[in-house]
Amino acid sequence: MLEDESSLAKHRKVLSIVGFGGLGKTTLAREVYRKIQGHFHCQAFVSVSQKPNVKKIMKDLISQLPCKEDFAKGIDTWDEAKCIVKIKELLQDKRYLIVIDDIWSISAWNAIKYAFPENDFSSRIVATTRIVDVARSCCLDGNGRMYEIEALSDLHSKILFFKRIFGLEDRCPDVLKQISNKILKKCGGLPLAIITISSLLATKPVVKDEWERVRRSICSALDKGRSLDGMNSILSLSYNDLSPNLKSCLLYLSIYPEDYVIVRDILVRRWIAEAFISEERGQSKQEVAENHFYELINKSMVQPVEIGYDGKACACQVHDMMLELIISKSVEDNFISLAGHSQTDLVNHHGLIRRLSVQHIDQELASILANEDLSHVRSLTVTASTCIKHLPMLVRFEALRVLEFQNCESLNKYDMNGIDKLFQLNYLSFRATDMSKLPSGIVKLYGLETLDIRDT
Incomplete structure (x- = not known):
């Protein structure tokens, strides 16, 4: 270079x-x-x-x-x-x-x-x-x-695999070496696959039967060469191993666009506002939520970015292959409804809309939303939209706990009347928008815990 x-x-x-x-x-x-x-x-x-x-x-x-x-x-x-x-x-x-x-x-x-x-x-x-x-x-x-770029060699695959599990590449017990080779064969030299599976095994007992169970759970598609099906099999295995709380926290990341840098402090506050987090073992909700964030990193479900002086990640990103998986799971479980995303469309949703993520809104999408029941939407996230004026009136989102406008141009043209009727609103963000004046109705939001007006 x-x-x-x-x-x-x-x-x-x-x-x-x-x-x-x-x-x-x-x-x-x-x-x-x-x-x-x-x-x-x-x-x-x-x-x-x-x-x-x-x-x-x-x-x-x-x-x-x-x-x-x-x-x-x-x-x-x-x-x-x-x-x-x-x-x-x-x-x-x-x-x-x-x-x-x-x-x-x-x-x-x-x-x-x-x-x-x-x-x-x-x-x-x-x-x-x-x-x-x-x-x-x-x-x-x-x-x-x-x-x-080529797949990792067998030697480098083993080094990456064992260092993630044992801390050193030569600490694998002899009884696990043969099963390790079979697992690595399924990973096909893909670093993402190797890191994901080794992160999963690092949380399991170091016994042959447990490792054999993981090997059987991996789709054999990667045996025949790299494939999306094989990679999805490995990512799904790690996803299915998460606790229910961690699954909810991970699926929630599907609201963000591809390659988006997700700031830890903002995400933690949103998890809390969504009631995903409970106090436990003497820890506050903030501490529990931060632990969840770092646990997702340690399990290689998300990738750390913006490492601070203390060695901790201040933000994370979701690999695009993982994002495709969690979007699929979110839509399948009706956990999140996506509008204006490249991967799916609102017309494919089923059941009530509980969490709505909008990346681009135009007249066509506005017409679809106009015919939807929005009274059960708990969170609304609007990211980088230029035609924000087409968004339905806020009074239709009466159950909102979380409302975020981010990087939205011409937000000052959107009618904020009715924001004072969002009695359950806990989190409100106008970050990186052109808002020059806060809606007067905000003073009536007695349950509001977070108001983010940075970079406005």
Whole structure:
């Protein structure tokens, strides 16, 4: 990435990392980013996902790049084209490092690539994708290189597996070595599969019968090569091993978009507001909820990010393969109803709507919601929606305990009348919206415990 003796050394270069889901593309990109970022004037790491919001991606980039205080003035009114022009202007005279994670289509790459100028400062772009054609497209300018990430070897699979369970790679009892080989064969060299299963086994008695039971529970699909069915089998096994409380806490994460950074303190407060958490063994609800958060990390159900000085994660992310699983479980159990998400649609739901997550609302979706019974909705989460005015009136959500608007543009155009009738509301967030004045009805929300108005 840094050393190049050719005459093209100063040209901008693209490295595209391609491979099956769960192979560690994002982990590799993050490690490269961490190791070399000090050689560049500026750097940023952004995720694209299956349903890219180009404007949001551009705003995320700008938020990570050094710029003058008034550079981003009026950014909420910029369209995609202006965002791209402004980023190009910002990067034109700098050596930059940009990681673009999880690109799903050539069109998504084409929509954002013009923001990154060819400026002969030896700038670097790292892109990750599951799709070979997308990886090739990222490298088409002649200064690119495609790296196809491979599955772990048998040796490295064992090292990862045993270190997660025993702390050291050579501490596996002889009686478990044969069954370990059979389990690892099913994992197919996929780091995500190995970490998930080893995290599960780390909580089990170190006895052959227990490990044999886990081996039998894993679908044999991975024996014949990497497959989504096989990976889902392994993730499902770990999910099914969770306690009921932890299952609810994990399923709740399906309200968030793909690649979303979920802040611990916000999530903990939401779990408490949803009544998922009870005091136990002399611990407060806050302490129990935080323990649940770290337990999900320790079981490798979510991935830690933003590690603090104390070594604890301040936030987490859900791997896209795990997200697909918990969305499927949430919809199947009618735990959460999704609207405007790429994976599913509100029209597929059954039963009462109890928790509603909206990522994009337009006139069509508004018409569907208009015909739904919303009186049983306990939580409403609206994320990064631009047409918020189409959302039904708040008076229709009379049972709300949790109400969150986040990164919603033009929220000040939404009619907040009726918010004073939400007598059960415990948690209210206008974080990162354009709200300039709080609704007067908030003073009548006597049960409100959390009001988040950061970055408004």
